[in-house]
Amino acid sequence: MNRGFANIALIIALVVAIIGGASYWAWSQKSSAPETSATTKLPSPQPKPNVTNQVSNQPIKTQYDVETDGGFGNVCGTSTQRLVRATFDGKKWATTTLSELGTPGKDAPLYWFFSAPTKSNLIFLGSAHCFTEGGGGGIWSYSLKTGALDALSFPYGNRAPTDVSPDGARVVQVQADIRSENQTLSLLDLVKNTSTVLVTLPQGKHFEFGCEPLSPCTTSSLHWVDNSTVEYSVYESSQTPIETHRINLP
Helix, strand or coil, rough: HHHHHHHHHHHHHHHHHHHHHHHHHHHHHHHHHHCCCCCCCCCCCCCCCEEEEECCCCCCEEEEEEEEEEEEECCCCCCCCEEEEEEEEEEEEEEEEEEEEEECCCCEEEEEEEEEECCCCCCEEEEHHHHHHHHCCCCEEECCCCCCCEECCCEEEEEECCCCCCCCCEEEEEEEECCCEEEEEEECCCCEEEEEEEEEECCCCCCCEEHHHHHHHCCCCEEECCCCCCEEEEECCCCCCCCEEEEEEE
């Protein structure tokens, strides 16, 4: 009888030892294995262009700029300027030189990118004269077809209130009538190379408030609502406009 109980106890001890050993082996394998996370790691996001089209709000895959030996930006009298095109293939940008633009202050004015109309083969550059107080200049067109660089015929003020249409083809700018000194609002058609006076204000009224010869205006509401609508305000002697208007253009 006692021998039977002893055998049963021995069998139970062996079973417990086997189960315990198996559990320890499983735990040790888990401990030595590399840790894994229950969260799936997502692939790194693809780089995206940092500019969007103002009309469709879609990423722009082509951009233009004026580059110098020292990078983007211009230095009068020291750097050679180049008009470049940057294209984005969904992963990275690639830059191509379209035209050598000369050295500002020596054999060329100071250029910068101004506009690239969506339905045109022309690229437009702003310009200024180096070492000249006030930075007078104009707008130039570059043809993607022929490579020709030509100055547009109408006057353009670098420091005047200005706004470019969403499609990049037209500009509205505040200008001054030389004869009467009255302010005018002009429509500059870049592609057609034409200038049209839209509004002339009487003396004492202005399209902006707080403008100084060598500094930007503190207040100006001139802007394009869409590609065919311009909105502007009229000021007298305070930052509060006395009236606001919209112009519908063809």
